[in-house]
Amino acid sequence: MSTSGHLPDRPGSRSLDPHLGRYAARAEGMTASEVRALFAVASRPEVVSLAGGMPNLAALPLDFLSDQIASIVADEGLVALQYGSAHGVPLLREQICEVMALEGVTGHPDDLVVTVGSQMALDLVTRIFIDPGDIVLAEGPSYVGALGTFASYQADVRHVVMDEHGLVPEALRAALAAADQAGRRVKFLYTIPNFNNPAGVTLAVARRAEVLDICARHDVLVIEDNPYGLLGFDGQVYPALRSMDADNVIYLGSFSKTFASGLRVGWALAPHAVREKLVLAAESAALCPPTLNQLVVSRYLATHDWKGQIKSFQTMYRDRRDALLAGLAQYMPAGCTWTKPDGGFFVWLTVPEGVDTKAMQPRAVTARVAYVPGTGFYADGFGSRQMRLSFCYPPPERITEGVRRLAGVLAEELDL
Ligand code: PMP
Numbered sequence: 001m002s003t004s005g006h007l008p009d010r011p012g013s014r015s016l017d018p019h020l021g022r023y024a025a026r027a028e029g030m031t032a033s034e035v036r037a038l039f040a041v042a043s044r045p046e047v048v049s050l051a052g053g054m055p056n057l058a059a060l061p062l063d064f065l066s067d068q069i070a071s072i073v074a075d076e077g078l079v080a081l082q083y084g085s086a087h088g089v090p091l092l093r094e095q096i097c098e099v100m101a102l103e104g105v106t107g108h109p110d111d112l113v114v115t116v117g118s119q120m121a122l123d124l125v126t127r128i129f130i131d132p133g134d135i136v137l138a139e140g141p142s143y144v145g146a147l148g149t150f151a152s153y154q155a156d157v158r159h160v161v162m163d164e165h166g167l168v169p170e171a172l173r174a175a176l177a178a179a180d181q182a183g184r185r186v187k188f189l190y191t192i193p194n195f196n197n198p199a200g201v202t203l204a205v206a207r208r209a210e211v212l213d214i215c216a217r218h219d220v221l222v223i224e225d226n227p228y229g230l231l232g233f234d235g236q237v238y239p240a241l242r243s244m245d246a247d248n249v250i251y252l253g254s255f256s257k258t259f260a261s262g263l264r265v266g267w268a269l270a271p272h273a274v275r276e277k278l279v280l281a282a283e284s285a286a287l288c289p290p291t292l293n294q295l296v297v298s299r300y301l302a303t304h305d306w307k308g309q310i311k312s313f314q315t316m317y318r319d320r321r322d323a324l325l326a327g328l329a330q331y332m333p334a335g336c337t338w339t340k341p342d343g344g345f346f347v348w349l350t351v352p353e354g355v356d357t358k359a360m361q362p363r364a365v366t367a368r369v370a371y372v373p374g375t376g377f378y379a380d381g382f383g384s385r386q387m388r389l390s391f392c393y394p395p396p397e398r399i400t401e402g403v404r405r406l407a408g409v410l411a412e413e414l415d416l
Helices: 034-042 062-080 090-101 117-129 144-152 169-181 205-217 256-263 272-286 291-303 306-331 357-366 396-413
Strands: 112-116 135-140 156-163 186-191 221-225 249-254 265-269 346-350 386-390
Touching: 034 357, 062 291, 090 112, 090 249, 090 265, 090 291, 112 117, 112 272, 117 144, 117 186, 117 221, 117 249, 117 256, 117 265, 117 272, 135 144, 135 169, 144 156, 156 169, 169 186, 169 205, 186 205, 205 221, 249 256, 256 265, 256 291, 256 306, 265 291, 306 346, 306 396, 357 396
Parallel strands: 135 156, 135 186, 186 221, 221 249
Antiparallel strands: 112 265, 249 265, 346 386
């Protein structure tokens, strides 16, 4: 039996972890995410996976990239293969500032730290701000990888509800008032304002200033996690929270969804005063981000029509979103509701009373369709009537077939 819930044991290894009792208290909060545990079954070819959030890289210009990578090694190999600064390659930091300018952000390259994906940026931010027991506010539902990071630093995560226009300002006020009343300190609000993972909703532009204002008044920092911001299906780009408040927002960005997730290049743009702590934390975590990967991204931005590439990603994901929404409208039993994203990768589905999406999951896999049960996206056990459906990876016709299978399983659960 696996001790971790997702890694197979080596032959002859003991199923009970002999190191139990040695781990730091913070490791007790580390458990395999629902998404990780699902990967193995969901990747079987007969299963339509609406579970994973893997970007679809088929549209990338691989021949072009392979020439570029060869030329980086030939021209600048001794730099590309060497340690670099923890801060990141200077030219790339300038280029990232140009990318963020599309969302109205005016950051200085010196206030930006390149990280190993925005996941590392999340880790660094949590590391420098959170003591065990500190309250973190996060949308409910929220990104499973962020919840894992917060748990590993023993944060006390409180969820703030969303509606179809994103985080509800009134609910944010109420959460802050409740913490105040209990004499507890809220350290930051973690928010995914655009095309939320997993909810698929976007924070209405009209709400953005209000959310920032509430946080500033309560002396609560805002962590804006924005890996999907440029993947609006109509080319629409929303103003970043960071563009409205440079002093109280840390912006996390990534090339994982707009270029290549495997290069693991992301970043954090911090208020000037925070920058140094972030660089020091980055240094102790990884010494420096991989130089070659940073140069690959830098070269790509300098030599390729990256905006055109993003447009083609938008079109591809829009077609898949359309297939998912059309399938849901056609096949889902009465009583199901779902969000209608205008960008990103995800739809959030709510099923009728009486169905537990986690309990149903093995039956769905038997019916050859996978999804992620909703409870993994909450720190407090909520979400048993919800699930995340990803439309990023399978082609449209597979998505349609996946929804048909899922609807069949739901109909059986509901005795229809
Ligand atoms: N934040 C969100 C909301 C995400 O969906 C993801 C990836 N699934 C990440 C952060 C991490 O992305 P990466 O580390 O690849 O940049």
